[in-house]
Amino acid sequence: MTSYELMPxxxxxxxxxxxxxxxxxxxxxxxxxxxxxATNWVSHNNALRSHGDVLNNRFIILMVDESxxxxxxxxxxxxxxxxxxxxxxxxxxxxxxxxxxxKIDDELKTAHRDVFAQLFQxxxxxxxxxxxxxxVKTKEEFEKEWIVPLKDSWHARMV
Numbered sequence: 001m002t003s004y005e006l007m008p009x010x011x012x013x014x015x016x017x018x019x020x021x022x023x024x025x026x027x028x029x030x031x032x033x034x035x036x037x038a039t040n041w042v043s044h045n046n047a048l049r050s051h052g053d054v055l056n057n058r059f060i061i062l063m064v065d066e067s068x069x070x071x072x073x074x075x076x077x078x079x080x081x082x083x084x085x086x087x088x089x090x091x092x093x094x095x096x097x098x099x100x101x102x103k104i105d106d107e108l109k110t111a112h113r114d115v116f117a118q119l120f121q122x123x124x125x126x127x128x129x130x131x132x133x134x135x136v137k138t139k140e141e142f143e144k145e146w147i148v149p150l151k152d153s154w155h156a157r158m159v
Contacts, residue, residue, distance in 0.1 A: 003038070003050075003051040004051050004053065004063070006051075007049075007051050007063050007065055007139055008065055008067065008139065009138065009139050009140035009143075010065075010066070010067065010138055010139070010140070011051075011063045011064060011065045011066070011138060011139040012063065012064045012066050012137065012138060013061065013062070013063050013136055013137060013138055013139055013141070013142045014061070014062045014063075014079065015059055015060075015061055015132075015134040015135075015136065015142075015146070016059065016060040016061075016062075016083050016094040016095075016134075017058060017059050017094065017099065017101055017110075017132070017134055018058050018059070018060075018087070018090075018092040018093070018094055019092055019093040019094075019096055019099050019110065020091075020092050021057045021058050021108075022054070022057045022058065022090065022092075023057075024057070026090060027054055027057055030054050030060070030086065030090070031053070031054045033086065034052035034053065034054055034060055034062075034086075035052050035053075037052055037062075037079070037082050038050040038051055038052030038062060038063075039052075041062075041064070041075060041078070041079065042075065044074070044075075048064050048065075048068070048075065049064065049065040049068040050062065050063060050064045050065070051063040056108050057108075058101065058108060058110075059101075059132070059134075060083060060086070060094070061142075062079055063139060063142075083095075096112075097134075098112055098113040099111070099112055099113075100112075100113065100116045100131060100132075100155055100158070101131065101132040101134075102116070102125060102129050102130060102131045102132065102150070102155075103129070103130040103131075103147075104124070104125065104129070113158050116155070116158060116159065117158055117159045120150075120159035121159070125150065126150070127149060127150050127151035127156070128149050128150070128151070129149065129150045130147050130148065130149060130150075131147070131148060131149075131150050131153050131155045132146060132147055133145055133146055133147070133148055133153050133154065133155075134146075135154065
């Protein structure tokens with residue numbers, strides 16, 4: 001079983017979306033760094049049972065089973081520092097929450113909130129367009145609510 005499969009459905013999730021896609025050459029390096037971070041992530045000298053992954057050449061996912069040991073403020077700060085360092089190293093921004101990811105014809109696209117709203121007004125996207133809800137909090141929500149139709153997402157308030 002993979003570390004992801006071993007994580008309970010109540011595991012806490014953080015999703016970091018890059019403003020630009022990672023190149024095919026970058027993905028293995030980023031994947032290794034994310035997995036190493038997750039493997040060595042600690043909270044108050046307690047190893048966290050965690051998982052890290054890179055999805056769709058755009059997202060870094062971190063997950064912690066808090067039934068074993070909770071992610072403290074310091075350990076969360078370490079993860080944010082790690083993500084900021086990854087962004088700096090690769091020339092991307094993981095912290096622009098107004099940069100929305102969505103699919104058109106099975107192709108992952110991103111647009112800033114204003115452009116996203118314009119795409120909706122122009123009919124290029126609609127209520128059925130699949131969007132990525134990076135605000136999910138648990139593995140269960142991640143599996144059921146990460147990719148949802150626009151009409152079922154908080155993104156709908158932005159159009």
